Amino acid sequence: MKGISDIVAMLLMLVITIAIAGLAYAFITGVFTSRTAVALSLDPQSTSCDASNFIFYVRNDGSSASGTVTITATAPDGSNALSGACTINSVPAMSTSSVTCARAAGKQTGGYRITITAPGASPYSTTYYCAVAS
Numbered sequence: 001m002k003g004i005s006d007i008v009a010m011l012l013m014l015v016i017t018i019a020i021a022g023l024a025y026a027f028i029t030g031v032f033t034s035r036t037a038v039a040l041s042l043d044p045q046s047t048s049c050d051a052s053n054f055i056f057y058v059r060n061d062g063s064s065a066s067g068t069v070t071i072t073a074t075a076p077d078g079s080n081a082l083s084g085a086c087t088i089n090s091v092p093a094m095s096t097s098s099v100t101c102a103r104a105a106g107k108q109t110g111g112y113r114i115t116i117t118a119p120g121a122s123p124y125s126t127t128y129y130c131a132v133a134s
Contacts, residue, residue, distance in 0.1 A: 037062050037063055037064040037120060037121075038060060038062040038064055038065075038066045038067075038118060038120050038121035039060065039061040039062040039121065039122075040058055040059070040060055040062075040066060040069065040091065040116050040118055040121050040124050041058070041059050041061065041116070041124050041126075042056065042057070042058060042059070042114055042116060042124065042126050042128065043057035043058070043059050043096055044126070044128065046096070046098070047128060049103065049112075049128075049130040049131075049132055050103075050132055051103070051132050051133065051134050052102065052103055052134065053100050053101065053102060053103055054073060054081075054082070054086075054100070054101045054103055054112075054130075055098060055099075055100050055101075056071055056086070056098065056099050056101065056114070057096050057097070057098045058071070058088060058091055058096065058097055058098070058099070058116055059091070059095075059096045060091040060092065060093055060094065060095060060096075060097075061094065062093055062094075062121070063093055063094075064093050064120075065090050065091065065092045065093055066088075066090055066091045066118040066119075066120075066121060067090065067118050067119040067120065068087055068088070068089060068090065068118065068119070069087060069088040069089075069090070069091055069097075069116060069117070069118045070085075070086070070087050070116070070117050070118070071086040071087070071088075071099065071101065071114065071115070071116050072086070072114070072115045072117075073086070073101070073112050073113070073114050073115075073128075074112065074113040074115075075104070075107045075108070075110075075112060076108060076109075076110035076111055076112065077107075077108065079104070079107075080104060081103060081104055081107050081112050082101050082102065082103065082104060083102045083103065083104045083105070084101070084102055086099060086101035087099070091118075103134045104134065105134055106134060107130075107133065107134040108133050109129075109130060109131050109132060109133050110129065110130070111127045111128070111129050112127065112128050112129070112130055113125065113126075113127055114126055114127070114128050
């Protein structure tokens with residue numbers, strides 16, 4: 001029985017190795033790029049609240065502008081802390097945008113659960129302490 005020559009076998013191994021490395025590179029760069037394209041967070045030093053409003057500062061540390069950003073706030077008692085929708089049209093890459101949202105009446109002081117969502121971004125959730133009752 002005859003087999004393939006050593007040279008053909010070596011070339012086949014080289015081509016297969018290069019193909020696998022190329023596929024791995026394409027997969028890794030695609031996954032990491034899409035995961036960091038939009039990276040939203042709440043800037044706690046700038047965010048504030050008073051008896052009638054929350055002022056949220058949303059930071060985008062990603063490499064692309066976000067789509068419409070939606071912010072929800074849950075009061076310490078589990079109810080919705082905002083009266084009406086709270087959105088930002090877009091947060092440019094590597095910058096911060098702010099929005100003033102009306103606070104629902106009758107809300108107590110305490111830790112409010114803030115959730116920030118946008119198309120193509122992982123939801124961001126944190127607790128913000130508001131020391132003023134509405």
